[in-house]
Amino acid sequence: MGIHMMLASVIAMATRVVPFSSLPQPQTKPFVAKSGDNFVMHTTPINPDWIISGDPLARTGEHSRSNDDAAYTAIWDCTAGEFRWYFYWDETVMIIEGGVHIVAEDGTERTLKAGDVAFFAAGTWASWRVDNYVRKVAFLRKPFPKPVALAYRLRSLLRGEAPKSGIAA
Secondary structure: OHHHHHHHHHHHHHHHHOOHHHOOOOOOOOOOOOOOOOOOOEEOOOOHHHEEEEOOOEEEEEEEEOOOOOEEEEEEEEEEEEEEEEEOOEEEEEEEEEEEEEEEOOOOEEEEEOOOEEEEOOOEEEEEEEEEEEEEEEEEEOOOOHHHHHHHHHHHHHOOOOOOOOOOO
16 A cells, blocks of 8 residues: 555656646647537447346447546437446436436436436446436546545645535636
8 A cells, every 4th residue: 555655646746747738648629519419429239238128229429538538528328228337437427318217336216317417436337227218428537546546635635725515617
């Protein structure tokens, strides 16, 4: 654990010393805007072992990616069926069409419909039941490894940055 903390501290300090603008960045667009109906959708089959019932067909259309590949935004849709889903990344979704009945790992149940926003933590499962069709915007973020997250929180604390209860524009 000690070596992990030292490594995380070195990484955190390096990010303070080396300006990101001097590091080579992938060539991505600084601003991306698309019409919700103007996405090239690709079939993204659901793992057959996860399907509980029906024949759900899922598709994904990429909207954008962060320069460091730690965040990703996409449109995702799915036809009727029931399946379990594993969240490899933290994922915030906003339902834009249709609806889905969710049962989270902890037993929490919720039906999400157009306009609803939900968060799923990385490393968790949820059961999804789509009665007809669902279309969502998915905002995905890779979580930091625990030592890096701890170093990041410590850095913020040392800078006097209090945890935010909300986000200001």
